[in-house]
Amino acid sequence: MISFKDFEKEDGKIDWNALRKAKIEAGESCHKCNSMIFPAKGCYALCCKCECLNKDDAVDHNYFVRCPSCSATFSPFESDNYNNFNSC
Numbered sequence: 001m002i003s004f005k006d007f008e009k010e011d012g013k014i015d016w017n018a019l020r021k022a023k024i025e026a027g028e029s030c031h032k033c034n035s036m037i038f039p040a041k042g043c044y045a046l047c048c049k050c051e052c053l054n055k056d057d058a059v060d061h062n063y064f065v066r067c068p069s070c071s072a073t074f075s076p077f078e079s080d081n082y083n084n085f086n087s088c
Contacts, residue, residue, distance in 0.1 A: 002028060
């Protein structure tokens with residue numbers, strides 16, 4: 001398991017970007033939404049909720065939504081366009 005202590009700089013600050021990248025590459029964090037994966041998969045991976053976004057089943061995700069018409073996924077939090085749900 002990757003520790004933030006491994007990414008401490010000489011001035012005592014943590015290199016959070018390098019830590020995030022290392023966790024994604026080790027399969028400890030999802031590369032799409034950055035949520036924690038447990039147990040770690042050991043390689044670049046998606047969390048179970050992001051994997052469900054690619055299936056036709058019902059999905060409950062904390063960050064992404066899937067359009068029921070065209071199946072496109074997006075984050076409504078990353079846009080100032082509040083008409084995203086009416087786009088299809």
